């Protein structure tokens with residue numbers, strides 16, 4: 001299911017994490033998550049009462065969708081936006097159509113990133129390390145510079161139907177995520 005998403009995830013995908021239900025409970029209490037709803041056959045959450053403020057959604061942004069004849073029609077934000085919590089035992093590649101990553105040391109393009117990610121999925125930690133031919137820096141896949149198009153994690157909060165630039169997660173939300181999981185978080189905009 002391709003779509004626009006804002007994806008928040010722990011900065012270090014290997015950091016120890018609490019069970020996903022701890023995160024879910026904390027984000028309901030915070031007001032980010034509302035009741036569970038079914039979307040695309042999966043369990044998502046409707047926006048909670050403080051959703052817009054916590055995510056820094058552009059004030060007055062009217063949610064729209066394409067109607068008859070290609071005109072955009074205003075809709076209730078709660079009808080189109082939903083939040084999905086993603087949890088996995090293994091580190092997951094969270095991006096969609098990602099940019100070619102670069103070495104964080106010298107900026108050289110990493111053309112064999114697909115092989116490094118495949119090694120990661122195969123449990124081959126050594127094979128997942130990219131060693132830069134230019135500067136010698138060794139990087140795990142999540143340490144590469146993906147130019148804000150990708151992330152990795154075993155836990156993530158995906159906010160569906162939010163496009164690049166439409167939201168800027170607040171310091172309050174970043175602080176709450178870090179407190180709930182005891183590790184700092186970051187985010188990127190998923191592109192299809």
Ligand SMILES: [Zn+2]
Nearest residue numbers: 103106132135
């Ligand atoms: Zn380099």
